[in-house]
Structure formats: C-alpha cells, structure tokens
Amino acid sequence: MLWGLRPVEPRAAYGLAVDLLRRQIHAGLLLPAEKLPAERQLSDRFGISRVTLREALRVLETDEYITVRRGAQGGAFVTDEDRLCELARRRMLRAPAKTMRVVEFLTVNQMAAARLACTRRGPAEMKRMREAVAMMHAARTAPHRKQAEALFLLALGDATQNPLLARAIEDGLAELFLPYDTPSTSKTGTVALGEFERLLAALNSEDVDEAEAAMADLHRLLWDAVRRMGKAAA
Template sequence: MKDAAESSLGFEPIAPSRAFEEIAAQIRELVASGRLKPGDRLPAERDLSAKFKVSRNTLREALRALELSGMIELRKGAAGGAFVLPGSSGVVVNGLRDLYHLGAIKPEDLTEARVWLSQIVVRVACERLTEEDLAALERNVELAAQATKAGNFALRAELHQQFHNLLAAATRNPIITITMEGVLEVMREFIKTIGPSDNAYTLPSRRRLLKHLRARDADAAAAEMTKFLGRLQANYLDLWNSRKR
C-alpha cells in the first residue's frame, strides 16, 4: 500500500464547530483533486489531529463518517490505519435501502423506476453486449429453469435478480450498473415484505428477450422487458395492497 506524504497534502487547522465535517470535507477534496488516491494511507491519528488542531476523538468521528460513506477503510493492527478505497456500489445501495425503510421511496415509485431503468438497459445492452455477455445471460436462464424445476425458489429468486444485474453490466456504464443494483436490492426488501410468489411467465419472457438481444433488436427487447415487468409489478402491487387491507 502507498503511504500518503503528510507534508505534501496541506491539511489545514479547522474551526471547532462541526469540526468532524470540516475534516471529512478536506479529505474528500484531497481525493477529488487526486492528491490522495485509492490505496493511499492517511497519516497516523496523532499526526492528523495535530495538523487539524483537534482532539483524537474528533478526528476519529470524521474518519468513521468517511468510512460509512465508503471513502476510506479503517484497519487495525501494526499495518493498520485509514486507507483510501477505490469505491464501491455499497454506499448507493445502502442509501436506497435506508430511504425505502424510512418511507421516502414508496413501492409504486420503486416498481415504476425499475420499468424505466430496464427500458434503458435493454436498449443500450443491445448495442454493447458481447458474446460473453449473451452466454452468461443464457447460462443464468438455464440455471433459473433448473432451480424452478427443483423447487429451489430462493435460488431462483437470486438468479432472476442476477439476470438484471448481468444485463445492466452489459451496458458498460457504471452509473447504470450501480443504479440497477440499488433498485434490485430495494426490490428484494420489498418482496420480503409481500412474500414470495410464483409465476409461469418469467422464463418464457427471458427466452424471448434473449432472442431479441441476440438479434440486436432494441425495440423488440424493450417491448418484451416492459410487458414482462408491467405484469410482474402489477402483481407485486396487488399483493402489497392486499397486505395493507
């Protein structure tokens, strides 16, 4: 791992009020400017607290906030410290999940957003997916069929979610991929609430969609996905509304 050169980073003393936020803001700015890079280790707590002219407790509060945001990782031990992370989708996914549990995202918002996002995904995937992508999608559908036949509904649900993530990854756009992952994780929480349900139309729709994707027919692929999700989401919302009665 690379050690960030303390003297070159230019940390500045900060005002006591909301000190941990100012510390976190300075570190974020150093990452944004490229002066701190993924893999860099921040100076030791003692040195950082002296540079910022704050207590070590205040510094730790700032570092914990940065860790929760996915900016750094705090490691223990002789080779430990605060390390800049390369970034992951976890923060976005957890944020969307929290918003759902807090009631800021309603089930109808969630299902509607999923339909819109999936329309974009299939159109872009038609242009960008590779033979390897198609093979992975086809393998996923076959595994889902096997899980359905075996009555392994937990595995089937996992594979169905993975199908959408594979399709999103085929767009080669990390924002779309992360957004889809977040939406699907919230959908997982939603489905836990309404309970699992079975249908006979998912696998046939998947196979029709694969045919359109292989033909690079974006209009047909988008129409198939929209029809499938519209039917699925209507069923989910019926179950949700029935639960509330």
C-alpha cells in the same frame, strides 16, 4: 450563492460492509440460510480486518439478517426464508410508497438497458445472461428464481457498457426487498421465465424493439405483483 452544501456523512468501514452484505441479501443474491465464508476469508474479501468485519456481522445479527453459530461447522448464516419474508414485509409496511418508487426507477432504467444492451452486449455478458436463464429453469424455489433473475438483470446492466446505468440497476435491485412468496408465485414465475427467454433471444438477435417489449411485459408482471402485495398488506 451556495446551493445545498449538505453535511458530509463519513461511513465507517464496518458500516460499508453491513451495507454490502445487506444489499446482497435484499437483491436475493445471498439465499436464505446460505452460509457465508469464514470470518477470516470474508475480511480478506472486503479488505478489512477481522475485528472490523465482526462489527459488521454483529449489526447484521442484531437486525436478524444473519445468525452466527460457533464450532466446527459453525459460521454466519443468512436468516431463514420465513424470517427474511417477515423483514421484507416489515420494511414495505414502514414506507409503502417507497417500494413503488423503487420499481418505477427500475422500470425506467431497465427498459433503457434492454434497448442499449442489444447493440452493446459482449460475449461475456451474453454468457452470464444465458446461465442466469438456465438457473431459472433449474430453480425449484422462489429464492433461487429471484437469485437467477437478479443475476440476469445485473448482467444486463453491465451489457449496456454504461457504468452509471449498471449502477442504477444494481442500486434499484438492492433497494427492492420483496418477500419471496408473493412476487413470482408459480404461474407468474413461469410467465416471467418466458419473458426472460424472449428478452435473451431479442438480445441475441439484436432486435431492439423486441427486447424493449419483453422488458415492458416483465415490468407489467412486476407491477401486478407489487400491487397485489400492496393490497394484501392493506
């Protein structure tokens, strides 16, 4: 008998480039209004021709993820913060339950990652996490905070030395496209920073239970934020 031989969905190269860039924006790694590299450099990075890259940029421009300007100081720029928030809200309103599922998935895998990373983290990942926490301290805007948090969590995934787990976290973060304003607002943001520091310390001293507890608290904050956002939308 045959079980679920679904149709194959070949993705064109330009579509993959769209996905990659969109994921970076969703995860917060690309900041609002940030300038992307020139087309010739980007196409090199992606290993695709400039013509193909431009197709990808056209799609992202149409979806209002980026704007493109010509001339000397021109280039492709991520949309401004307000626009991104609007996109995030719209996306969340289209499928409100989906956001919860993404958070749920992240909770499961990041809790496990916190435990596993304690005993497996290498010096490189520890450095990335320390730097991420430093970035959180320096960050004075919501997008910068979100970026630093994403960098920390990606490093945490790598620290587990488990590619599947790292990928799960990456996918989750890319899927979780939250508006900047609500999630880590002022006070919540400060509390979160404390928890990240606590987690970092636990990882440093290989305190598994403490790491898990810190991650649990972080996710309590995340759940609160998402719930508040859901109510605000309703």
